[in-house]
Amino acid sequence: MPLGTNRRLDRANNIADLRRLARRALPRPIFDYIDGGADDEWTLARNSTAFTDYELIPDVLTDVSAIRTATSLFGQPVSAPVMLAPTGLTRMFHPEAELAVARAAAKHGLLYSLSTLGTTRLEDLAAAVGGPKVFQIYIFKDRGLTAEFVARCKAAGFHGLALTVDTPVAGNRERDRVNGLSLPPKLTWKSILSFAAHPSWSLPALRGSRFDFANVSHKVDALAAGPMSLFDYIGGQFDRSLTWRDVEWLAAEWGGPLAVKGLMTAEDAKRAIGCGATGVMVSNHGGRQLDGAPAPIDQIAAVRGALGDGPDVICDGGIRRGSDVIKALALGATACSIGRPYLYGLAAGGEAGVDRALTLLIEELERTLALAGVIDVAKLERRHVRARRNMAY
Numbered sequence: 001m002p003l004g005t006n007r008r009l010d011r012a013n014n015i016a017d018l019r020r021l022a023r024r025a026l027p028r029p030i031f032d033y034i035d036g037g038a039d040d041e042w043t044l045a046r047n048s049t050a051f052t053d054y055e056l057i058p059d060v061l062t063d064v065s066a067i068r069t070a071t072s073l074f075g076q077p078v079s080a081p082v083m084l085a086p087t088g089l090t091r092m093f094h095p096e097a098e099l100a101v102a103r104a105a106a107k108h109g110l111l112y113s114l115s116t117l118g119t120t121r122l123e124d125l126a127a128a129v130g131g132p133k134v135f136q137i138y139i140f141k142d143r144g145l146t147a148e149f150v151a152r153c154k155a156a157g158f159h160g161l162a163l164t165v166d167t168p169v170a171g172n173r174e175r176d177r178v179n180g181l182s183l184p185p186k187l188t189w190k191s192i193l194s195f196a197a198h199p200s201w202s203l204p205a206l207r208g209s210r211f212d213f214a215n216v217s218h219k220v221d222a223l224a225a226g227p228m229s230l231f232d233y234i235g236g237q238f239d240r241s242l243t244w245r246d247v248e249w250l251a252a253e254w255g256g257p258l259a260v261k262g263l264m265t266a267e268d269a270k271r272a273i274g275c276g277a278t279g280v281m282v283s284n285h286g287g288r289q290l291d292g293a294p295a296p297i298d299q300i301a302a303v304r305g306a307l308g309d310g311p312d313v314i315c316d317g318g319i320r321r322g323s324d325v326i327k328a329l330a331l332g333a334t335a336c337s338i339g340r341p342y343l344y345g346l347a348a349g350g351e352a353g354v355d356r357a358l359t360l361l362i363e364e365l366e367r368t369l370a371l372a373g374v375i376d377v378a379k380l381e382r383r384h385v386r387a388r389r390n391m392a393y
């Protein structure tokens, strides 16, 4: 880790500070890949700003000397209602990649999820890091891969699966188009200058591949022909003919905790549970797919209302503060999941940076609970949150 990194991380007071550090650490096309969203990035912005439409209503004089944040997710005990969302291509952001993220999650007792398009083999991750973990599934045109993932996850001891259903085609990420982002990056004068200006990113990149989709590359060698955009990769490989029958098939084949990730409505949430899922991740992929989709936080109360108490309802997207998590829980979520917040930390300082991101969010969450006069996340109720405007929720 470059000298002074720890000091810079310690001085980061919030996720926005870590984002600034990540922006400095990464070549622009790589930062934009993390930070950006689809089309006009309306949904990306809305995911976070929607939290400001809710007020927290505190209780006072409730003796908050002991605060409890523990809960369970995908059937596993976790220390707090925050999980790490799956993110592809993690090695692009730091050479320690998924192992750094999973180690920091395990240190905090939080659930980690590994993407199908991660850059670490699922067996290697499971062998190296204890702690609750979930594998995220993209269904490829080569359907044999899906059955293979299920068998490999069972053998490696993954605790759950998340099936992503919001990516039949790639969202239109214009920052990536403008930057000409490709895998591996094309060497143009502009990209060479950007990489040269960020030696702490570029030198490890020269020593090893940062662009290997480690869990699928034995079957899918699409990148071998040379640089390819993510749009072309997804267009060529992902199966767009998915339907609810595939959820039924996966639930039966896996037989364990399964969340459908990327749905937005109470009706679809009910269908997911009807097909055998044990939970849902209410998500628009962090504003990277359908621009114009509503913010997950605005859908939580309806989804919980439709599902009743049992299933996991995870609010995914836009969370930047511990208080956001508290609002989601009061509206009915079991937990929240975060993507960019930990990736900013990773880019800023590897495992220590992810640790910093998680520490900040958990401290904020505990402080918010104490200030709201609630001693246990399980005791958060609808009356602790109020729509600021005249919103139907």
Ligand SMILES: Cc1cc2nc3c(=O)[nH]c(=O)nc-3n(C[C@H](O)[C@H](O)[C@H](O)COP(=O)(O)O)c2cc1C
Pocket: 033, 034, 035, 047, 085, 086, 087, 088, 089, 115, 116, 117, 118, 136, 164, 261, 283, 284, 285, 286, 287, 316, 317, 318, 319, 337, 338, 339, 340, 341, 343
């Ligand atoms: C760089 C990046 C890569 C992602 N890769 C995946 C992925 O491989 N599979 C997936 O289901 N979601 C992926 N996502 C979406 C996240 O799982 C999550 O839904 C999103 O980041 C939540 O929004 P947030 O970043 O505001 O927390 C990715 C998000 C980012 C930022």
Ligand SMILES: CC(C)CC(=O)C(=O)O
Pocket: 087, 088, 089, 117, 230, 234, 285, 288
């Ligand atoms: C490798 C990508 C398909 C990962 C992803 O889902 C994303 O960039 O949002």
